[in-house]
Structures are given as structure tokens and as C-alpha cells.
Amino acid sequence: MSDPKNNGTSRSNGVNPDKDVNAQNLPGQRGDQGETIRVQRGMFGARNGGDTSGYGGLVRTVRLPGESARPYGGWFDEVADELEGALEEQGLAPENAIEKTVVDRGELTFHIAREHLPRVARTLRDDPALRFELCTGVSGVHFPGDKGRELHAVYHLRSITHNRLIRLEVGAPDSDPHVPSIVDVYPTNDWHERETYDFFGLVFDGHPALTRIMMPDDWQGFPQRKDYPLGGIPVEYKGAQIPAPDQRRSYS
Amino acid sequence: MSTSPASARDTTEGTVYTVTGGDWDEIAAAAKQADDERIIVNMGPQHPSTHGVLRLILEIDGETVTEARCGIGYLHTGIEKNLEFRNWTQGTTFVTRMDYLTSFYNETAYCLGVERLLGIEEQIPDRATVVRVLLMELNRLSSHLVAIATGGMELGATTIMIYGFRDREMILDLYELITGLRMNHAYVRPGGLAQDLPPGAVDAVREFVKKMRRNLPEYDKLATGNPIFKARMQDVGYLDLAGCLALGATGPILRAAGLPHDLRKAQPYCGYDTYDFEVPTADTCDAYGRFLIRLEEMRQSLRIVEQCLDRLAPGAVMVADKKIAWPAQLALGPDGLGNSLDHIKKIMGTSMEALIHHFKLVTEGFRVPPGQAYAAVESPKGELGVHVVSDGGTRPYRVHFRDPSFTNLQAMAAMCEGGQVADVIVAVASIDPVMGGVDR
Numbered sequence: 001m002s003d004p005k006n007n008g009t010s011r012s013n014g015v016n017p018d019k020d021v022n023a024q025n026l027p028g029q030r031g032d033q034g035e036t037i038r039v040q041r042g043m044f045g046a047r048n049g050g051d052t053s054g055y056g057g058l059v060r061t062v063r064l065p066g067e068s069a070r071p072y073g074g075w076f077d078e079v080a081d082e083l084e085g086a087l088e089e090q091g092l093a094p095e096n097a098i099e100k101t102v103v104d105r106g107e108l109t110f111h112i113a114r115e116h117l118p119r120v121a122r123t124l125r126d127d128p129a130l131r132f133e134l135c136t137g138v139s140g141v142h143f144p145g146d147k148g149r150e151l152h153a154v155y156h157l158r159s160i161t162h163n164r165l166i167r168l169e170v171g172a173p174d175s176d177p178h179v180p181s182i183v184d185v186y187p188t189n190d191w192h193e194r195e196t197y198d199f200f201g202l203v204f205d206g207h208p209a210l211t212r213i214m215m216p217d218d219w220q221g222f223p224q225r226k227d228y229p230l231g232g233i234p235v236e237y238k239g240a241q242i243p244a245p246d247q248r249r250s251y252s
Numbered sequence: 253m254s255t256s257p258a259s260a261r262d263t264t265e266g267t268v269y270t271v272t273g274g275d276w277d278e279i280a281a282a283a284k285q286a287d288d289e290r291i292i293v294n295m296g297p298q299h300p301s302t303h304g305v306l307r308l309i310l311e312i313d314g315e316t317v318t319e320a321r322c323g324i325g326y327l328h329t330g331i332e333k334n335l336e337f338r339n340w341t342q343g344t345t346f347v348t349r350m351d352y353l354t355s356f357y358n359e360t361a362y363c364l365g366v367e368r369l370l371g372i373e374e375q376i377p378d379r380a381t382v383v384r385v386l387l388m389e390l391n392r393l394s395s396h397l398v399a400i401a402t403g404g405m406e407l408g409a410t411t412i413m414i415y416g417f418r419d420r421e422m423i424l425d426l427y428e429l430i431t432g433l434r435m436n437h438a439y440v441r442p443g444g445l446a447q448d449l450p451p452g453a454v455d456a457v458r459e460f461v462k463k464m465r466r467n468l469p470e471y472d473k474l475a476t477g478n479p480i481f482k483a484r485m486q487d488v489g490y491l492d493l494a495g496c497l498a499l500g501a502t503g504p505i506l507r508a509a510g511l512p513h514d515l516r517k518a519q520p521y522c523g524y525d526t527y528d529f530e531v532p533t534a535d536t537c538d539a540y541g542r543f544l545i546r547l548e549e550m551r552q553s554l555r556i557v558e559q560c561l562d563r564l565a566p567g568a569v570m571v572a573d574k575k576i577a578w579p580a581q582l583a584l585g586p587d588g589l590g591n592s593l594d595h596i597k598k599i600m601g602t603s604m605e606a607l608i609h610h611f612k613l614v615t616e617g618f619r620v621p622p623g624q625a626y627a628a629v630e631s632p633k634g635e636l637g638v639h640v641v642s643d644g645g646t647r648p649y650r651v652h653f654r655d656p657s658f659t660n661l662q663a664m665a666a667m668c669e670g671g672q673v674a675d676v677i678v679a680v681a682s683i684d685p686v687m688g689g690v691d692r
Contacts, residue, residue: 037622038643062644065623104623105368133497136628137659139639139652154639156626156654160497160511163518167626188500191662192654199332214325214691218269224333224650245337251616251646 034066034102037143043251065104072101075164076108082129083110083120092119109167114179117170118206121182124157124166132157132166135182137192140200142225150174151202155182155189172202181207199224290318295676297326303402303680304687308664312673320668320676322661327691335651339617340366341578343648345438350653351689352435353398356391357631358689359440360384362651364521364627365640366442369620372571379567380444381522386457386560387430387439388522388629389553393464394423395632395684396546400471403543403681407484412474419467422460429456444570447582454561461554461561468554471547485540489667489679492537499666500659503634504549505683508534508541515630522629527556539682549632576618579610617646633657633684655689 040062043055071077080101084094097116102109112120124132134157141152149171158165172179181204183189193204194213201222204210212219221228232244242248258271295308307323331346338346347362348355367373401416424434430453431437431446439446475481491501493509506513514531516524532548534541570577583592599607620642628637634656641650660683667679 060644062622105371105625107624107626109624134500134502136500136635136637136654139650139654141624141641141650154624154652156637156639158635160513160518165519165626165628167624186500187498188659188662191658195658212325214328216325223330230330230333230337245334248337 034063035143035146036061036063038062038145065102067100068103072103072108075162076103079108079130079164079166080110082127083123086123086127086130087120090119090123092116107165107167109169111169111171114170114172117168118180118182118185120168121155121157121185124168125185130159131161132159132164134158134160135186135188138189138196140196140202140224142200144174144226146171148173151177151200153179153196153202177201178203178205180205181210183207198222201225293673297323303685306661306680306685306687306690308676308680310668310673310676315672315674317668317671317673317676320665322664324658324661324687324690327687329692331692332651332653335648337647339646340442340620340648341617343651344441345436347651347653348436348438349688350692351631351633351636351655351657351686353395353686354391354631354633354636354689355435355437356384356387356440357629357636358653359438360388360522361627361629361631361636361638361653362640363440363442364629365625365638365651366620368625368627369623369640369642370442370576370618371621372443372573372576375571375573376444377568377571379448379565380569382560382564383445383449383569384440385522385524385527386557386564387427389556389560390423390426390457392553392632393550393557394420396550397423399546399632399681399684400475400543403678403684404475404481406677406681407481409475409481412471415467415470415474419464422463426453426456426460429453441570441578443573443576443578444568446578448569449564454564457557457561461557464550464554468547468550476544476547482540484678485538485543485682486536487538487540488671488675489539489542489682490537491663491667495663495666499663501634501663503630503632503656503660504542504545505660505663506634507532507545509537510535515628515635519628521627527559529553529556539678542682546632574609575613579606579613619644619646620648628654631656633686633689634660653689653692655692657683657685657687657689658692661685661690 040058040060042058072080084098087094087097097113097120099111099113102111110120124130136156136158139154141154143150143152151172151174153170153172155168156165157168170179179202181189181193183193183204183206190208191213193207194210196202197204197210198212198214199222211217215223230244230246232246234241234243234247236242258269260267260269290311290313293310293312295310297305297307305326307326309321309323310317311319331350335343335346343362343366344359347358350358367376397416397420401413401420404412404416427437428434430449431439491499491505491509493511495501496506496509496511502513510533512531512533515521517531529552532545532552534544581592581595582590585593599610622642622644624639624641626637626639628635635654636656637654639650639652639654640648643649664680664683667683668676671679
């Protein structure tokens with residue numbers, strides 16, 4: 001664990017466990033690369049004084065796995081080369097479309113600039129060397145701490161021809177929650193984009209009929225955003241009051 | 253009173269919406285003006301042939317369906333949101349309730365995702381993996397049996413319904429013996445299984461395989477060659493390969509279009525590459541082809557179940573890493589399943605450290621390094637994908653299920669439009685949607 005006296009961002013001597021990439025016993029220490037999604041202070045959910053845990057000064061920056069450098073390994077390089085080449089052929093500089101490439105836990109992720117998403121998706125589907133025929137839909141993720149791109153749309157594409165799976169990730173700010181729709185490339189995303197709109201308020205521009213799909217049509221708010229409460233009531237169990245799930249102690 | 257059908261006004265207690273019906277005389281006059289028999293029918297959300305609370309909105313011209321749409325969301329329970337407020341292990345208790353006919357697939361897919369995030373995929377004991385495969389294949393049988401039984405019932409073939417549920421009952425009995433519950437098991441846990449197989453389980457499964465091999469030909473005798481059954485199923489719910497891939501349809505629907513795509517072969521997980529089985533296909537693209545595929549897949553599943561029984565070797569069913577392995581030692585007590593009294597005696601009486609460890613792991617849970625993972629399994633209905641995101645905490649940051657029922661149901665319009673009303677029932681039954689999975 002981190003030294004509570006230090007603020008976690010600057011260390012002068014010794015190995016900072018937060019930045020020790022080789023540390024095996026610490027969760028998620030992957031250098032200072034990657035997106036900062038959260039800064040944790042203290043522990044055991046003690047946030048408003050009276051902290052007797054001894055962890056009150058703990059500051060830990062939580063980052064998602066950062067950008068990977070070439071070679072990515074295996075067929076990942078082949079897909080990246082083909083995609084870059086195909087985009088160049090269409091007169092689109094790959095570095096403008098692909099913001100970064102992350103290889104983590106044996107999975108390949110391309111972070112795509114949102115305005116170029118339909119073009120990239122079409123290229124991935126149609127290029128004979130890529131041929132990602134099957135899209136398994138879109139999953140939204142809300143990172144309130146990731147300033148400027150709080151809302152992420154994550155797509156998984158499967159190539160049956162080449163037996164491969166890749167991930168595309170697109171970010172959009174809370175203030176402008178727009179991502180182009182890829183329903184005309186992958187019609188299967190019709191309901192998936194409606195679901196992500198319903199739960200996260202991500203507006204997929206160009207979708208044929210972007211309406212709520214799970215929640216009632218007149219529902220207000222977007223339930224799976226992190227600032228949307230879970231709700232619930234305290235229940236009695238064996239004489240004790242058990243608070244609602246979102247009121248219980250959190251260890252994260 | 254407002255005059256328009258729908259209006260809103262602000263009051264001190266918030267906005268009040270008023271929705272009033274239209275004028276019946278106007279509607280009747282407009283209907284009189286129309287010269288065709290075009291009507292819009294709401295089928296469901298409470299209808300015996302819609303597989304739960306599915307609402308079908310059909311525009312009908314005579315007996316022909318000109319437009320078909322689905323209304324879903326009636327069974328939305330917010331499971332994905334709820335998962336974010338429970339620890340990683342508690343997650344299986346929720347996901348098992350999504351598609352309640354394929355519980356073991358939901359649990360295993362979720363656990364494979366969590367295990368990938370933890371980086372312990374290689375450390376899962378063999379016995380746990382074999383039992384997972386065993387239960388998943390039994391689950392494929394029970395899910396297909398329900399698909400065939402309810403699909404038959406909706407055609408009026410009640411005998412096939414009785415047969416299907418009779419055989420499924422034997423599988424539910426096995427579940428009860430192994431996990432303690434007939435449905436909603438929460439038996440597969442991140443790192444392995446909740447507990448080992450009970451004594452007598454292997455014999456019971458062997459006995460079941462024997463009985464099932466005897467019962468399976470009955471479906472052939474009853475339905476496969478039956479001219480009425482074939483007349484109702486053939487060329488109904490047509491969806492070709494291009495349509496399947498565009499609409500993301502997987503599972504029996506895709507294989508009925510002739511593509512032998514099965515994740516167990518294409519991207520093997522849980523050691524499926526070491527099992528001997530075949531992937532059946534059909535080239536008819538219709539409901540009859542999907543029925544034949546389900547029937548053949550049940551035979552193949554029996555083969556896999558037998559191979560699992562043969563390779564079951566004694567051993568642990570939970571990872572050795574004590575920082576992850578669930579500490580409970582479950583045993584059957586007088587008031588049902590619970591912690592074994594010996595284990596409680598040990599942690600309460602002799603080992604303070606074990607008590608602390610147990611308490612920490614159960615109340616707080618383990619931490620999962622930040623990042624995301626996608627794990628997919630071939631469920632009886634198609635590709636069941638799980639997108640798991642962790643922020644390094646003891647609770648999932650986000651879990652998204654790509655449920656095959658949800659995706660496949662989109663193909664309903666393409667299968668039904670232009671066909672007869674009665675064929676809508678057959679087409680929907682051949683998709684085999686389970687609303688618990690569709691709405692989550």
C-alpha cells in the first residue's frame with residue numbers, strides 16, 4: 001500500500017509502488033500511462049471526518065491500462081497495419097482516426113476519434129484482410145472522473161473469416177454526448193444503441209429511431225450513469241436495520 | 253381539461269401529464285374511410301404464446317403481417333446497475349437471474365470475464381472447469397428442451413410439450429442435487445465453484461444420460477417426420493446468412509443458415525477444444541432447420557457430458573490463491589445450506605487470522621485490477637458476451653451482458669413481415685427468446 005504521508009504523485013527515492021510495473025501483489029499498478037478515472041482518498045468509505053482507520057491520508061490514482069507500443073504481438077500487428085493502410089488509402093491519416101491502441105490481457109482495443117467511427121467501422125467490415133462481419137453491440141461506460149470524455153461507447157467486433165475479436169472505444173464528453181451511429185454498417189446495433197441511449201444518454205447521431213427501449217418512454221434521466229442513484233429502502237433482518245444497497249459501506 | 257390528447261402543465265408538485273383518449277366517432281369514421289382490412293394488433297405483453305412479457309405490435313392486412321415490431325422492457329430489472337453495488341462474488345447471484353433458462357452460461361461467462369481481469373485464467377483447477385462444462389452442457393439440454401416444448405405447445409402439439417418438460421425435470425433434479433437449487437444457482441464463482449459435487453452426483457448424471465438417450469428418439473418419432481409439424485415449420489421464419497450477420501443473429505439461427513460458427517470451436521474456452529463433438533448445421537434458414545439443429549445439439553451435449561464424467565478427477569474446485577478463493581465451507585445443515593459448523597468452530601475458536609481473513613473477504617471482497625475484458629460463451633441461444641470493467645475496486649465498475657436473446661429478437665421483423673399471422677408464433681418460437689435475458 002502507498003505511504004500515507006506522500007501525496008502519491010511525486011516520489012523522490014525508492015520505487016513508488018504506484019509506478020512499479022512489475023509489482024505482482026498490488027492491484028492495477030500500471031505506470032502513469034492511461035486514463036485517470038478516479039483518485040481514491042482514504043479507505044473504508046470514511047470521508048467526513050472521524051477517520052480512525054489510519055488510512056485517511058491514502059491517495060491512490062486509478063488509471064486504466066495505457067497506450068501500448070509496437071509490436072503488439074500475434075495477429076494484433078497485422079490488424080493494426082491493415083487498418084492503418086486501409087484508412088490511408090481512403091485519404092484519412094490513421095493518427096487522426098486512431099487516438100491510441102491498447103493491448104491488455106490479450107485483448108486489442110483501438111480508441112477511435114468519434115467523428116471517424118463510421119468510416120473505421122465500415123473499413124473494418126469491408127476490407128478483405130479485416131472482415132469483421134459481426135458486431136456484438138455497444139456497451140456504454142460512464143467515467144465521471146475522466147474529464148472531457150466521461151461517456152465511453154465500447155464496441156466488440158468479431159471476424160468469423162479470420163477468427164478474431166477486437167474492441168473499439170469512443171469517448172464523448174457529458175456536455176456533448178454525441179457519437180455517430182453505425183447502424184447503417186451494422187444493423188444489429190439498432191437495439192444496442194437504443195439501449196445505450198436509454199441508460200447513458202449517449203445520442204447516436206444518424207440512428208433511424210433513437211428512442212428508449214427498456215425504460216418507459218416518459219422516463220427522466222439515464223439510469224446507468226454513475227450519478228443516478230440506485231434507490232432502495234432499508235430492510236429489517238433479524239432485528240437489525242440493513243441499509244439500502246447504495247447506502248452500505250463501500251470499500252472501493 | 254385540455255382538448256389535445258396529450259398535454260403537460262406545471263404544478264407546485266412537479267409536472268403533471270394528462271393523456272386522454274381520442275374521440276371514438278372520429279376513429280370509427282377514419283376506419284370507415286379506409287378501404288382495406290388493415291388493422292394493428294397488440295399481441296402481448298401478456299399472451300400465452302409470446303414467451304413471457306414480449307409485446308408484438310403487428311400491422312395486419314387480412315391474414316398477412318405487413319409490419320411487425322417488438323415492444324420490450326417489461327421485465328427490465330436493472331441487474332447491470334445492481335451489480336455495481338455488490339462485490340464481485342455476489343455478482344453471480346444476480347447474473348444467474350438474467351436469462352433464467354441458461355443460468356450456468358450467465359454465471360460462467362461472468363466468471364470468465366472476472367478471471368481474465370484478475371489474470372487467474374490459468375490457475376482455475378481442472379475439476380472446476382470440467383464441472384462448469386458438464387453443467388453448461390446439461391443446461392444446453394434443458395434450454396433446448398424448453399425451446400422445443402414451448403415451441404410445440406404454441407403449435408398445439410401438447411404432447412411434445414409434456415415430453416420436453418418431463419425430460420427437463422430430470423435435469424432440474426440434477427441441478428438441485430448439485431447446486432441445491434433448481435434455478436438461479438449462483439454455483440459458478442469467480443475462481444472456481446461454490447462447492448464440490450455432492451456424493452452420488454456422478455452416478456445420477458450417468459443415469460440421466462442413459463435415460464435421455466432413450467427419450468431423445470421420441471422427439472424424432474413425434475415431430476421430425478410429422479407432416480403437420482413440417483408444414484407449420486418449413487419455410488417459416490426465413491432468415492438467410494447475410495441477414496443473420498447483418499442483424500447479429502447467432503446460435504441455432506445462424507447455424508440453420510449453413511454457417512458452422514460455434515464459439516466452442518472457434519474461440520475455445522473452458523478447454524472445449526479437448527472435447528469431441530460436432531457442430532450441426534442446416535441449410536434451410538427456417539424454423540424447421542432450427543428445430544433439427546436443437547435436436548442434434550442435444551445429442552452432442554450428451555456426448556460432451558459423458559466425456560466430462562470420464563475425465564472428472566478428484567481435486568480442488570477453487571483457486572489456491574487465498575486472497576481470491578471464497579473462504580466458506582458449505583455444508584447441509586438442519587435449516588438448509590450454510591457454512592459448515594466445523595469451519596465456524598475453527599475460525600471462531602482456534603484461528604483469529606482465519607476469522608479476520610474470512611470476514612474481510614466476505615464483507616469487503618477482493619480487488620480486481622483496473623481495466624476491461626470481454627468474455628464470450630456459446631449459450632444455447634447464441635453468443636453470450638460479457639463486457640466487464642473494473643476501476644480497481646471491490647465492486648464491478650460496469651458489467652454489460654450482450655444477451656443473444658436480445659440481439660436475436662431484432663430479427664423478428666425480418667422473419668415475420670410478409671408472412672401469415674399464425675406464422676409469427678412459429679418464427680418467434682424458433683428465435684427462442686427469454687425475456688429475462690432480453691430485458692435484464
